Amino acid sequence: MTDVVKFEKQGAIGVITIDSPPANAISFAVKKGLNDYFQACLEDHECKAIVLTGGGRMFVAGADISEFGQTTPEGVPELEDIITNFELSPKPIVAAINGFALGGGMELAMGCHYRLIAPTASVGQPEVNLGFIPGGGGTQRLPRLVGVEMALEMIVRGNPIDAEKALAAGAVDEIVDGDLIARAVEFAEERADSGEAPRQTGQLTEKVSDVDPKIFDDWREKIAPKSRNMEAPFECINAIEASTKLDIVEGIAFEREIFVRLMATNEAKSMRHMFFAEREVAKIPDVPRDTAQQEIKKAAIIGSGTMGGGIAMNFANAGIPVVVVDVAQDALDAGLKKVKDNYAGSVSRGRISQDKMDECVSLISGTTDYADLGDADIVIEAVFEDMSLKKKIFAELDNVCKPEAILASNTSSLDINEIATATNRPDRVCGTHFFSPANVMKLMENVRTDKSSKETIATIMSLAKKLRKTGVLVGVGDGFVGNRMLHIAARIAEFMLEEGALPEQVDKVIYDFGFPMGPFVMSDLAGVDVRYLIRQEQKKLYADRRQSVIIDRLYETGRYGQKTNAGWYKYEDGSRKAIPDSFMEDLIVKTSAELGFERRSFSDDEILETYLYSIINTGAKVLEEGLAIRSSDIDVVWHYGYGFPRYWGGPMFYADLIGLPKIYEKVIELHERYGAWCEPSNLLKSLAEEGKGFKDFSPA
Numbered sequence: 001m002t003d004v005v006k007f008e009k010q011g012a013i014g015v016i017t018i019d020s021p022p023a024n025a026i027s028f029a030v031k032k033g034l035n036d037y038f039q040a041c042l043e044d045h046e047c048k049a050i051v052l053t054g055g056g057r058m059f060v061a062g063a064d065i066s067e068f069g070q071t072t073p074e075g076v077p078e079l080e081d082i083i084t085n086f087e088l089s090p091k092p093i094v095a096a097i098n099g100f101a102l103g104g105g106m107e108l109a110m111g112c113h114y115r116l117i118a119p120t121a122s123v124g125q126p127e128v129n130l131g132f133i134p135g136g137g138g139t140q141r142l143p144r145l146v147g148v149e150m151a152l153e154m155i156v157r158g159n160p161i162d163a164e165k166a167l168a169a170g171a172v173d174e175i176v177d178g179d180l181i182a183r184a185v186e187f188a189e190e191r192a193d194s195g196e197a198p199r200q201t202g203q204l205t206e207k208v209s210d211v212d213p214k215i216f217d218d219w220r221e222k223i224a225p226k227s228r229n230m231e232a233p234f235e236c237i238n239a240i241e242a243s244t245k246l247d248i249v250e251g252i253a254f255e256r257e258i259f260v261r262l263m264a265t266n267e268a269k270s271m272r273h274m275f276f277a278e279r280e281v282a283k284i285p286d287v288p289r290d291t292a293q294q295e296i297k298k299a300a301i302i303g304s305g306t307m308g309g310g311i312a313m314n315f316a317n318a319g320i321p322v323v324v325v326d327v328a329q330d331a332l333d334a335g336l337k338k339v340k341d342n343y344a345g346s347v348s349r350g351r352i353s354q355d356k357m358d359e360c361v362s363l364i365s366g367t368t369d370y371a372d373l374g375d376a377d378i379v380i381e382a383v384f385e386d387m388s389l390k391k392k393i394f395a396e397l398d399n400v401c402k403p404e405a406i407l408a409s410n411t412s413s414l415d416i417n418e419i420a421t422a423t424n425r426p427d428r429v430c431g432t433h434f435f436s437p438a439n440v441m442k443l444m445e446n447v448r449t450d451k452s453s454k455e456t457i458a459t460i461m462s463l464a465k466k467l468r469k470t471g472v473l474v475g476v477g478d479g480f481v482g483n484r485m486l487h488i489a490a491r492i493a494e495f496m497l498e499e500g501a502l503p504e505q506v507d508k509v510i511y512d513f514g515f516p517m518g519p520f521v522m523s524d525l526a527g528v529d530v531r532y533l534i535r536q537e538q539k540k541l542y543a544d545r546r547q548s549v550i551i552d553r554l555y556e557t558g559r560y561g562q563k564t565n566a567g568w569y570k571y572e573d574g575s576r577k578a579i580p581d582s583f584m585e586d587l588i589v590k591t592s593a594e595l596g597f598e599r600r601s602f603s604d605d606e607i608l609e610t611y612l613y614s615i616i617n618t619g620a621k622v623l624e625e626g627l628a629i630r631s632s633d634i635d636v637v638w639h640y641g642y643g644f645p646r647y648w649g650g651p652m653f654y655a656d657l658i659g660l661p662k663i664y665e666k667v668i669e670l671h672e673r674y675g676a677w678c679e680p681s682n683l684l685k686s687l688a689e690e691g692k693g694f695k696d697f698s699p700a
C-alpha cells in the first residue's frame, strides 16, 4: 500500500482518501493505492459500500502531468480500468467531492455511482487546455449525466462549474453544507441497504438518446475561429457525439483511440509545455520564495495617458487604492474620463456590474501635485518615452516618496539603470512593463536593473499576481525581451515588402500560423507613427544596418493606421476591418523601384520562416545575454504579450519542435540577405551543432 492514499473503516463503510498534496493528482502511486484499497473493500465481507474523497482542499485536480509519457510501472492499473472497475462494483461507491474534481478526478467521480459535493467545490474536464480530450471516459459519462449541451460547454471549453451548477445540471446528487464525509457515509449506507443495484453512469441513456446531430455541427462552426489549427476542441465534439451513438464500452474505446493519438501531437506537447512554463516563470533562482516583500497598500501612477489609465485600472480592479498624477488638470481630467468610459463600456457589455465599476472608480483618485505621493508603496511612471523627462521625474519622486517606496518605470525601451541613477535608492528602482491595452493584456515584463534588490524583485513579481497578470522577470536591454524580438521581425517583414511581398500576404501567413494578427495589422493598431518614431531612435543606434524605407514613405503620407482610417491598409469609418489598398500597393512598388529591387514572389513558407526564425534568432540572443532566465520565459512573454499560439508553445519551444539545425541554416541565409539584424546567435549555433534544443540550455 502507498501512503498517498489513506483508508479507514467507518462502521461498514470503507472510506478511501486520496492524500497526495498539493493537488491529489492521480500519479502511479495514487492509482496503485486506489486499486489496492478498492480490491480490499470488495473482498471484505463486512464492508457494504465505499466512500471516495480527497485529503486537504482538493478532491483530485487531474492526472499527474509530470508522469505523462512514462511507462506505467508493473502492478499499477490504468486509470480507465480503475474507473470501469468502480462502475462495475457490486458495492455502491459514493464520491465525496470536497474540492476541485478536474480531469481524471472528475472521471473518477463519474465512475462512482453517486456524487455528493461540498458547496465550495467545483467539477470540470479541462483536458482541452492541454491539447487532448478526456481519456478516462469523461466524454462518454459526462453527457450521460448532464446532457450534450452542458457536456460540450464543459469539455470543449474546458471551464469548470461550481457546485450549484453541477447539481442543477445533474453532475452531482446533493450539495452537503455540513460534514461531507459523515453525510457520504450515511448516503452510502442507505444505498447499500436499499438492496438496489448501484447506479452506473455508463448505463444512463436518457440524456444521450434522440439527440439532434445539428448541435454538433453548430458547435464546430461556433468554435472554428478560436480553434484555428487545433485538433483537440473538435475531437472533444466528435467524442461527445459518439456518446449519443455508441454504448459505453464502444464509446470509451472510441474516446481512447482519439486520446492516445492526441497525446502525441505537437499541439498537446506545446500546450503541456506552456502549462509548465507558466508555473516555472515565477521561480527566480536567486530570489527564493520566502524573500521579504514590500506590502503594496497604495499605488501611484505618473501619467494618465494610454498606459497610465490602464495601469491604474489594474490596481483598482485588485482593490488597491491608486492615485494618478499628470502635469496639468486638463490632461488629468481627460485621462480619468477615459478610465471611467472604459469601465462604463464594460458595464454596458455586461462584463462587470455597476457596483463593481463604482467600487473601482472610487479607488482611483487624481492629482497634479507630486506632494500627494508620500504614502504610496509603489509608483509606476508612465510618461512620454523621454530619458531626461523620466530622470527628472525619478529625482522628484525620490524626494517626495517614503524611503521604502518602490519606483518603477513603464518604459518600453529606455535604460532603467540610467533612470535609477537619478535617485538615491537604485535598489528600489525597477521596470514594470505593461502591454497595451494595459487593463486587458496579461503580460508584465518585470525589469531587473543592475541594482534592483531581491526584495524589490520579489515585490513586483508578487504584485503581478495580485494584478492577475503573468509577471516575467527580464533584464535591461533594448526593448527588453518581447519588443526586442518583435521589432526585428517587424523590420524584416517590411524588408520583404520592399523586395516583393504585400502586407496582406504577410499578414495572412502569420495569422494562419495562429497569431491573432499579422505584423502590418498590428502596426496599424499600435500606430504607424509610433513605430516610425521608435525606428528613428533605433536608426541612431544601428546606423550601419539596413533600414526600412517603406515605413518612412508610409509615415510621410500621414497614414498612421486605424486612428487615421488608413495605414498599411484602409479602414472604412469606425471599422477595424483592414482592407488592402491599391494606394499602398503603388507606394510599395514605387519604394522597391527607389531601392533598386526587382520585385520577386515570396512563397508562404518563405514568409513564415523568415518572420519566425528572425524572432527565434533574437530570442536566442536574449537568452545568451541573460536577459531572460530561461527559454520558456520567452515563450510566456510571446504568448501573453503577442498572442503566440499556445498550440505551438511559444517561439523557443516551436524552434525545438522544428529542430535547431534547420533554423540555424535558414538564419545564415537571412544574415546574408538582411545583414546584422539577423546575425546568427552563438547560442543557436552551438545548440544546433550539439544536436540540442533551447530546452537543454540553462544559464550559468
Ligand code: NAD
Pocket (backbone or CB within 6 Å): 302, 303, 304, 305, 306, 307, 308, 325, 326, 327, 328, 331, 335, 381, 382, 383, 384, 385, 386, 389, 393, 410, 411, 412, 413, 433, 434, 435, 436, 526
Ligand atoms: P501617452 O502619451 O499616452 O501618455 C503620457 C502621459 O504622461 C500624458 O498624459 C502626459 O500628460 C503625462 N505626462 C507628461 N509629463 C508628465 C509629468 N512630468 N508628470 C506627470 N505626467 C506627465 O503615453 P503612453 O503611450 O501611455 O506611454 C507612456 C509610457 O509607457 C512610455 O514610456 C511608453 O514607452 C510606455 N509604453 C507604451 C505602450 C503603448 O502601447 N502605448 C506600451 C508599453 C509601454
